[in-house]
Amino acid sequence: SQQGEEDPQALSIQEGENATMNCSYKTSINNLQWYRQNSGRGLVHLILIRSNEREKHSGRLRVTLDTSKKSSSLLITASRAADTASYFCAPYSGGGADGLTFGKGTHLIIQP
Amino acid sequence: DTEVTQTPKHLVMGMTNKKSLKCEQHMGHRAMYWYKQKAKKPPELMFVYSYEKLSINESVPSRFSPECPNSSLLNLHLHALQPEDSALYLCASSQALGGRTYEQYFGPGTRLTVT
Numbered sequence: 690s691q692q693g694e695e696d697p698q699a700l701s702i703q704e705g706e707n708a709t710m711n712c713s714y715k716t717s718i719n720n721l722q723w724y725r726q727n728s729g730r731g732l733v734h735l736i737l738i739r740s741n742e743r744e745k746h747s748g749r750l751r752v753t754l755d756t757s758k759k760s761s762s763l764l765i766t767a768s769r770a771a772d773t774a775s776y777f778c779a780p781y782s783g784g785g786a787d788g789l790t791f792g793k794g795t796h797l798i799i800q801p
Numbered sequence: 802d803t804e805v806t807q808t809p810k811h812l813v814m815g816m817t818n819k820k821s822l823k824c825e826q827h828m829g830h831r832a833m834y835w836y837k838q839k840a841k842k843p844p845e846l847m848f849v850y851s852y853e854k855l856s857i858n859e860s861v862p863s864r865f866s867p868e869c870p871n872s873s874l875l876n877l878h879l880h881a882l883q884p885e886d887s888a889l890y891l892c893a894s895s896q897a898l899g900g901r902t903y904e905q906y907f908g909p910g911t912r913l914t915v916t
Contacts, residue, residue, distance in 0.1 A: 731907035733907070734906065737902075737903075777844075781902050783902070786832030786834075786851045786856065787849065788857055789846065791844055791845075792843060
């Protein structure tokens with residue numbers, strides 16, 4: 690797998706606002722995954738989007754993938770305090786169980 | 802049950818000690834992973850087991866010794882660690898079918914301090 694680069698590295702917004710973070714990668718992928726990590730605990734899988742998909746939704750999350758630009762975005766709508774976390778993308782080029790390579794992540798803070 | 806459990810939650814050990822970290826899942830996943838995460842850094846892959854066989858070792862020092870005794874259990878044996886090995890150790894599991902990639906389920910981690 691390859692390492693993605695999340696942008697911005699930090700984001701602070703008011704509760705109720707939308708949060709958008711981006712992920713760029715270098716070579717073609719089979720899929721791209723987004724994970725969330727609260728306060729240095731275990732990661733939680735959010736969405737896996739495959740290379741032939743352009744958009745995926747899960748509750749308040751929307752992920753887009755633009756393979757021509759080698760980029761993905763994660764949109765969190767109507768943010769809540771519980772969304773405060775680090776968000777990591779993991780672009781994946783291989784096949785099967787190879788493990789993931791994470792970028793530095795976007796640290797999101799939701800202000801009450 | 803979509804839970805990956807890890808024990809212990811916290812571990813403090815001296816540089817001459819031998820200890821083990823344990824990870825368990827009952828989701829029928831046949832791929833299991835160890836990651837290491839230093840403070841304010843992303844998780845870094847250490848080992849991958851696929852169908853109870855070690856398939857990837859990311860050049861991890863031999864003082865870390867993984868073991869997969871059965872399809873539900875993953876251990877990480879620690880010996881003669883250094884203070885710089887202090888970190889959060891995360892276990893994860895996923896399906897391993899037909900060469901496709903699936904989402905990984907992570908445990909809460911073991912926070913290790915080496916004194």
